[in-house]
Amino acid sequence: GESVGLHLPTLSVQEGDNSIINCAYSNSASDYFIWYKQESGKGPQFIIDIRSNMDKRQGQRVTVLLNKTVKHLSLQIAATQPGDSAVYFCAEITWWVSGNTGKLIFGQGTTLQVKP
Amino acid sequence: NAGVTQTPKFQVLKTGQSMTLQCAQDMNHEYMSWYRQDPGMGLRLIHYSVGAGITDQGEVPNGYNVSRSTTEDFPLRLLSAAPSQTSVYFCASSYSIQSDTEAFFGQGTRLTVV
Numbered sequence: 080g081e082s083v084g085l086h087l088p089t090l091s092v093q094e095g096d097n098s099i100i101n102c103a104y105s106n107s108a109s110d111y112f113i114w115y116k117q118e119s120g121k122g123p124q125f126i127i128d129i130r131s132n133m134d135k136r137q138g139q140r141v142t143v144l145l146n147k148t149v150k151h152l153s154l155q156i157a158a159t160q161p162g163d164s165a166v167y168f169c170a171e172i173t174w175w176v177s178g179n180t181g182k183l184i185f186g187q188g189t190t191l192q193v194k195p
Numbered sequence: 196n197a198g199v200t201q202t203p204k205f206q207v208l209k210t211g212q213s214m215t216l217q218c219a220q221d222m223n224h225e226y227m228s229w230y231r232q233d234p235g236m237g238l239r240l241i242h243y244s245v246g247a248g249i250t251d252q253g254e255v256p257n258g259y260n261v262s263r264s265t266t267e268d269f270p271l272r273l274l275s276a277a278p279s280q281t282s283v284y285f286c287a288s289s290y291s292i293q294s295d296t297e298a299f300f301g302q303g304t305r306l307t308v309v
Binding site for chain 2: 088110111113120121122123124125128168172174180181182183184185186187188
């Protein structure tokens with residue numbers, strides 16, 4: 080079935096270290112993957128995205144890696160800061176050209192705790 | 196630029212009551228959707244719309260209705276509230292649902308059904 084999941088519910092890292100948050104997905108037809116960050120009491124915010132025809136994309140301090148062979152997605156945060164503490168969600172978009180429609184489906188989330 | 200506005204922010208309902216959660220966006224986005232967020236469950240898609248007059252079911256549509264009469268508004272209706280619908284509800288909008296798009300989320304509506 081269609082599902083997007085994360086490997087660990089909680090990740091604790093030291094300030095300044097690099098963080099790696101993982102996600103496994105099951106729908107091989109997904110076209111597009113996104114990472115969102117959700118701070119306490121707020122709605123999710125877009126971090127970075129990647130198309131299914133790419134295997135790596137870099138942003139400011141963040142990198143997303145996509146391995147379609149094993150259906151695995153990861154978010155790497157360099158030099159993790161206290162402000163990075165949040166819940167991180169991976170999400171996938173599956174698009175149907177015939178119906179001109181699609182869905183954005185989220186995984187369960189990983190809580191990133193940054194220790195000073 | 197207000198973005199995505201959800202009202203109310205908090206609501207307590209009695210079992211069996213009905214209500215409408217409002218969602219409005221001012222970005223002329225075609226795609227809008229509703230999610231519910233429960234502890235340990237992530238965000239689950241309830242209903243979505245790819246444009247005015249077009250809606251479709253998501254992962255957990257039962258107990259909810261939607262309509263999209265305008266591009267700006269996408270209300271979510273609870274027909275007969277149940278305790279299982281206690282959750283935080285998020286509305287999102289984006290220019291499209293195809294790639295190279297960013298979904299913007301509202302601040303959420305915390306609903307408690309007693």
